[in-house]
Amino acid sequence: MSYSFKNVLYRFNINVRYSSSLKINSKPLRNHLKHNSKFLDSLRIHVKGGTGGFGYPKYGGLGGKGGDVCLVATEGMTLKEFLTKYPHKKLQAETGGNSHSRRILGLVGQEKKVNVPIGISVYDDNNRLIGDLNEDKSELIVAKGGEGGCKVNGFCGKKGESRSIKLELKLIADVGLVGFPNAGKSTLLKSISNAKTKIASYPFTTLRPNIGIMSYKDLRQISMADLPGLIEGAHCNIGMGHRFLRHVERTKLLLLVVDINGFQLSPLKKFRSCLDTIVLLNKELELYKEDLLEKPAMLLINKMDTEGAKEKYLEIQEKIENLNDAIYLYPEDVRPKKAIKFDEILPISAKNEPGDIEYVKTIIRDILDIKEEINNVTDNKSLNKLKDSLRERGPVLV
Incomplete structure (x- = not known):
């Protein structure tokens, strides 16, 4: 399909006028109204405790308990630093060790300890308070690991606790x-x-x-x-x-x-x-x-x-x-x-x-x-x- 020079020029003028009108109407935000991302005081994350290890039916061996997910209040820490370290906002502890012929008692899964700012309140999906972290080095378990396999559960380790939680920072100042x-x-x-x-x-x-x-x-x-x-x-x-x-x-x-x-x-x-x-x-x-x-x-x-x-x-x-x-x-x-x-x-x-x-x-x-x-x-x-x-x-x- 061919276009005459007049048609091309006509289309070009329309595009120029349209682009110019967009620039005129779109006023930039004043600096003080722009979103300021330097301070983060609320964050929703997903936490999952480790699954318990398998038991060993032949010898009645017990599987290791899954690891817990634990938050630790840390001086100088910010939620922005937390987000940089965990951009996917998911925390998971390790699985418990299986019981076997050479180790009747399975190893306990390693817990996941994560640093958070002092002054954090932790809420569940129903907005119920799980706990506060107001002092340096204080700890709070937010997802428990599953039990290891044993006779009661058919030697199959249970899954760890899995849920979404909200971290809400409340500044501590005099x-x-x-x-x-x-x-x-x-x-x-x-x-x-x-x-x-x-x-x-x-x-x-x-x-x-x-x-x-x-x-x-x-x-x-x-x-x-x-x-x-x-x-x-x-x-x-x-x-x-x-x-x-x-x-x-x-x-x-x-x-x-x-x-x-x-x-x-x-x-x-x-x-x-x-x-x-x-x-x-x-x-x-x-x-x-x-x-x-x-x-x-x-x-x-x-x-x-x-x-x-x-x-x-x-x-x-x-x-x-x-x-x-x-x-x-x-x-x-x-x-x-x-x-x-x-x-x-x-x-x-x-x-x-x-x-x-x-x-x-x-x-x-x-x-x-x-x-x-x-x-x-x-x-x-x-x-x-x-x-x-x-x-x-x-x-x-x-």
Whole structure:
């Protein structure tokens, strides 16, 4: 089939116009919205215990038990490293040895020991917790090996346990920063610790958890995690939802950070005042897990260096300090059942006031130390005596 020069040119022009329109319409994603694969905190894998070895009917020999699959919590390990080592996400232990005329008792199959990060929770297919690995070198068997062949099972070794499991990392940090996007959490973490965090004026700067270490002159160190910003509905897994909230569970202190000027996610969303954001954060934590409200908590009212900030703070100060009464000013759908109790409320400027940062470090340390002292007291008489002495110290509430 032959084409005239006009037909070829016509087809060429159509293709050029079509290609150009694709380029115009396909806008590249902004860097902060691109998927960040550096941090992995959830992984589903398949584990299989070794099959038991055959028995030896002639002499009543017993087959060796199949090996177990065991996870070992390891300092410095990450799920990304785990995935690099086991890209197929399958773990299998060795088969037990067979019984024979020269070895009546078959050898036990070698167990499969695999390193995982500290802070891993392991769940089965029904989302039931199998176990936690919170301490270095702690171990958890996730798939048991099958029994060796014997008279009871006809000398045929049983198959090992085989199932899918989910590894879910919950960060272990002393302090967890909680707040809506753009509240200044990353700025605070960068100022207060050695963490290298990304800071910008748009929401969702933090797409993955950042951990910083606060160092003190006496060499004491306290870890702080800046977690991705919450949005309304996080408890229903909206936005970063559960992926954020589960990291809060293993922190010792909740540090809520709010913008004195309020927050608005986008022009299509409702503007929330500073007090609104505190109540909504309270509600999201409660809906996810009520136990979180029992944790020690501290509130930072950030960006106090902005115009009109002092006046705004004075308007809401009494309501914040009496949050248990203030929550009843809100409709039932956003009102928490219980107000979170703050051990300390501090108005600060994380960006421009170094003195504020040093004071925050001091208060955080005081709260953690006091709570530890209280937790170590066993009888009520000693507890009351300790609380009386702590009240005299100030300024941290007990």
